[in-house]
Amino acid sequence: xxxxxxxxxxxxxxxxxxxxxxxxxxxxxxxxxxxxxxxxxxxxxxxxxxxxxxxxxxxxxxxxxxxxxxxxxxxxxxxxxxxxxxxxxxxxxxxxxxxxx
Amino acid sequence: xxxxxxxxxxxxxxxxxxxxxxxxxxxxxxxxxxxxxxxxxxxxxxxxxxxxxxxxxxxxxxxxxxxxxxxxxxxxxxxxxxxxxxxxxxxxxxxxxxxxxxxxxxxxxxxxxxxxxxxxxxxxxxxxxxxxxxxxxxxxxxxxxxxxxxxxxxxxxxxxxxxxxxxxxxxxxxxxxxxxxxxxxxxxxxxxxxxxxxxxxxxxxxxxxxxxxxxxxxxxxxxxxxxxxxxxxxxxxxxxxxxxxxxxxxxxxxxxxxxxxxxxxxxxxxxxxxxxxxxxxxxxxxxxxxxxxxxxxxxxxxxxxxxxxxxxxxxxxxxxxxxxxxxxxxxxxxxxxxxxxxxxxxxxxxxxxxxxxxxxxxxxxxxxxxxxxxxxxxxxxxxxxxxxxxxxxxxxxxxxxxxxxxxxxxxxxxxxxxxxxxxxxxxxxxxxxxxxxxxxxxxxxxxxxxxxxxxxxxxxxxxxxxxxxxxxxxxxxxxxxxxxxx
Amino acid sequence: xxxxxxxxxxxxxxxxxxxxxxxxxxxxxxxxxxxxxxxxxxxxxxxxxxxxxxxxxxxxxxxxxxxxxxxxxxxxxxxxxxxxxxxxxxxxxxxxxxxxxxxxxxxxxxxxxxxxxxxxxxxxxxxxxxxxxxxxxx
Numbered sequence: 001x002x003x004x005x006x007x008x009x010x011x012x013x014x015x016x017x018x019x020x021x022x023x024x025x026x027x028x029x030x031x032x033x034x035x036x037x038x039x040x041x042x043x044x045x046x047x048x049x050x051x052x053x054x055x056x057x058x059x060x061x062x063x064x065x066x067x068x069x070x071x072x073x074x075x076x077x078x079x080x081x082x083x084x085x086x087x088x089x090x091x092x093x094x095x096x097x098x099x100x101x
Numbered sequence: 102x103x104x105x106x107x108x109x110x111x112x113x114x115x116x117x118x119x120x121x122x123x124x125x126x127x128x129x130x131x132x133x134x135x136x137x138x139x140x141x142x143x144x145x146x147x148x149x150x151x152x153x154x155x156x157x158x159x160x161x162x163x164x165x166x167x168x169x170x171x172x173x174x175x176x177x178x179x180x181x182x183x184x185x186x187x188x189x190x191x192x193x194x195x196x197x198x199x200x201x202x203x204x205x206x207x208x209x210x211x212x213x214x215x216x217x218x219x220x221x222x223x224x225x226x227x228x229x230x231x232x233x234x235x236x237x238x239x240x241x242x243x244x245x246x247x248x249x250x251x252x253x254x255x256x257x258x259x260x261x262x263x264x265x266x267x268x269x270x271x272x273x274x275x276x277x278x279x280x281x282x283x284x285x286x287x288x289x290x291x292x293x294x295x296x297x298x299x300x301x302x303x304x305x306x307x308x309x310x311x312x313x314x315x316x317x318x319x320x321x322x323x324x325x326x327x328x329x330x331x332x333x334x335x336x337x338x339x340x341x342x343x344x345x346x347x348x349x350x351x352x353x354x355x356x357x358x359x360x361x362x363x364x365x366x367x368x369x370x371x372x373x374x375x376x377x378x379x380x381x382x383x384x385x386x387x388x389x390x391x392x393x394x395x396x397x398x399x400x401x402x403x404x405x406x407x408x409x410x411x412x413x414x415x416x417x418x419x420x421x422x423x424x425x426x427x428x429x430x431x432x433x434x435x436x437x438x439x440x441x442x443x444x445x446x447x448x449x450x451x452x453x454x455x456x457x458x459x460x461x462x463x464x465x466x467x468x469x470x471x472x473x474x475x476x477x478x479x480x481x482x483x484x485x486x487x488x489x490x491x492x493x494x495x496x497x498x499x500x501x502x503x504x505x506x507x508x509x510x511x512x513x514x515x516x517x518x519x520x521x522x523x524x525x526x527x528x529x530x531x532x533x534x535x536x537x538x539x540x541x542x543x544x545x546x547x548x549x550x551x552x553x554x555x556x557x558x559x560x561x562x563x564x565x566x567x568x569x570x571x572x573x574x575x576x577x578x579x580x581x582x583x584x585x586x587x
Numbered sequence: 588x589x590x591x592x593x594x595x596x597x598x599x600x601x602x603x604x605x606x607x608x609x610x611x612x613x614x615x616x617x618x619x620x621x622x623x624x625x626x627x628x629x630x631x632x633x634x635x636x637x638x639x640x641x642x643x644x645x646x647x648x649x650x651x652x653x654x655x656x657x658x659x660x661x662x663x664x665x666x667x668x669x670x671x672x673x674x675x676x677x678x679x680x681x682x683x684x685x686x687x688x689x690x691x692x693x694x695x696x697x698x699x700x701x702x703x704x705x706x707x708x709x710x711x712x713x714x715x716x717x718x719x720x721x722x723x724x725x
Contacts, residue, residue, distance in 0.1 A: 019277070039274075049288075054291035062239075062293065066280055071659060072660070076250050077270075082650075084266050088259070131692065132696065136699055
């Protein structure tokens with residue numbers, strides 16, 4: 001009994017959309033960042049589902065790479081957010097007002 | 102058993118030679134900066150320049166590559182398009198390193214990580230121009246983006262860190278779209294190789310709906326990187342916030358790299374869908390040219406003005422892309438070459454004219470620049486003329502070429518909008534020249550008198566003139582480089 | 588039949604032995620200086636102190652989270668590599684050595700820049716040590 005591939009794709013699209021909305025409506029940089037991570041994981045789900053659909057491993061390999069890239073992004077992102085926080089004592093993007101948003 | 106253990110797939114490292122050299126140099130410079138007790142920025146600079154030179158030599162040798170068209174399991178393309186794009190990128194990086202070295206020395210800040218970061222960014226950029234697989238395009242895009250986020254924050258000023266945060270959040274957002282596009286392309290065709298995707302789509306075996314979604318998502322991802330409207334929000338803030346030397350580097354290099362990959366992906370893997378994606382690129386080009394040119398008029402800060410001007414230039418390159426012909430590729434390459442030289446030089450002048458730090462970047466402080474430094478005012482005028490597309494500069498030839506490519510491909514409408522946008526744009530370029538030559542100085546800023554960075558700014562100025570007067574010098578070369586093999 | 592599970596048992600025993608040995612060795616090696624504050628049970632019975640302006644971790648923990656990547660991303664690739672080790676052969680081995688070498692460069696960089704010092708304030712500008720390893724990983 002195989003779950004139809006479409007179910008996974010719909011779940012993935014839903015997660016991706018939730019992540020996008022999170023990026024657009026949340027104001028805390030860390031939460032925005034977590035939303036981006038959610039999007040990346042939605043993509044991973046789609047990749048693995050497609051990988052099974054095509055019966056090839058390329059998609060899973062790509063999912064590995066995207067996990068590593070996400071980890072690297074976390075590091076750079078945290079570093080930047082921490083250094084903004086150190087200077088402003090806030091991680092709210094609305095407080096980032098030196099430059100027009 | 103042992104024999105099996107020792108056998109390995111054929112490995113042709115030649116076509117990623119430039120990247121290997123850059124990676125080696127980057128690691129050495131990184132460790133040199135961290136392990137040596139007495140840090141000598143000059144030594145790091147020279148080592149980095151040596152690395153760039155080595156990579157350039159290897160790139161040139163690839164012009165006559167006789168091996169397979171793609172190597173390393175179809176990951177890397179060995180064609181002349183990649184060679185030319187790499188050489189532009191390496192040249193930009195070398196000049197930016199000289200400018201940046203001077204910038205941090207002048208501020209008295211010790212930034213040993215500037216050099217390895219520029220090398221790693223350049224590595225990502227050169228890799229993306231040769232990537233023949235969407236996985237590699239994504240990885241290279243991330244290498245260059247992550248390094249750029251950090252380069253942007255390489256300053257004590259709060260504006261730099263805030264600009265970096267904005268760049269990071271929006272950049273990560275766009276990366277997610279890009280990756281989703283890659284997933285869709287994989288889902289549509291079962292492969293991430295650009296050539297396999299093209300074959301599958303041409304043979305109608307691929308899922309067309311998924312493929313169209315892939316094109317749209319990939320265009321969003323690239324649109325962010327090249328700063329096309331409506332994905333341009335980050336550009337002015339990041340360009341203004343970043344240290345000026347870094348702005349010079351990323352404004353010139355990022356656009357070349359991202360457009361090179363954009364061209365390759367659209368023109369090879371999605372070539373069967375040309376009729377579907379040209380209207381998208383078309384719309385982007387029109388919006389980008391108009392919005393970039395109009396918003397630049399309202400700016401009072403020279404860095405923000407140049408940022409909007411770079412947005413407008415992305416629109417002109419998109420005109421060449423939308424032609425979707427070999428002529429279009431050639432014209433886009435020439436435009437990128439002219440643009441890279443011009444914007445690098447312009448930000449270089451801004452860096453030299455604005456005193457020690459970043460205090461004097463308002464347009465007002467350019468009033469009467471010709472009294473204080475005739476040389477800088479002259480160089481700036483040359484760059485502004487080139488951006489406005491006035492002969493005898495490279496910018497003029499570049500604009501003519503992209504418009505001709507668009508008209509030849511039947512897109513005369515977009516060419517018309519382009520001509521109108523460049524007329525509007527000419528206004529604010531000329532305004533800065535009027536300020537520099539016809540007004541009394543408002544502020545008494547002493548321009549930086551150093552010789553070496555001036556030379557670094559003079560090189561792009563010479564190129565701008567040279568390509569403007571004798572475009573034939575490179576056009577033939579670019580024509581041979583504008584055939585995308587797949 | 589059951590002997591097929593022997594490697595798993597051996598692996599489990601080795602993992603257990605390693606964990607126990609690590610704990611024992613570190614308890615023998617570490618300095619032992621108890622203070623009343625250290626001996627107090629965590630969040631039990633002591634006055635809960637209000638942290639200023641909401642709950643916040645010291646920035647140090649974020650730095651630690653960032654350094655974690657040096658050791659984290661290696662595993663993602665090591666595991667599939669180990670599964671296909673025989674078929675990948677010498678080529679795979681060389682590739683993996685190069686990869687681990689690069690991650691090691693990041694480790695060296697973090698160490699030299701003072702990213703591993705817990706007590707000292709991070710030397711020079713704060714954002715520096717997190718930079719290198721991100722690039723490696725990317």
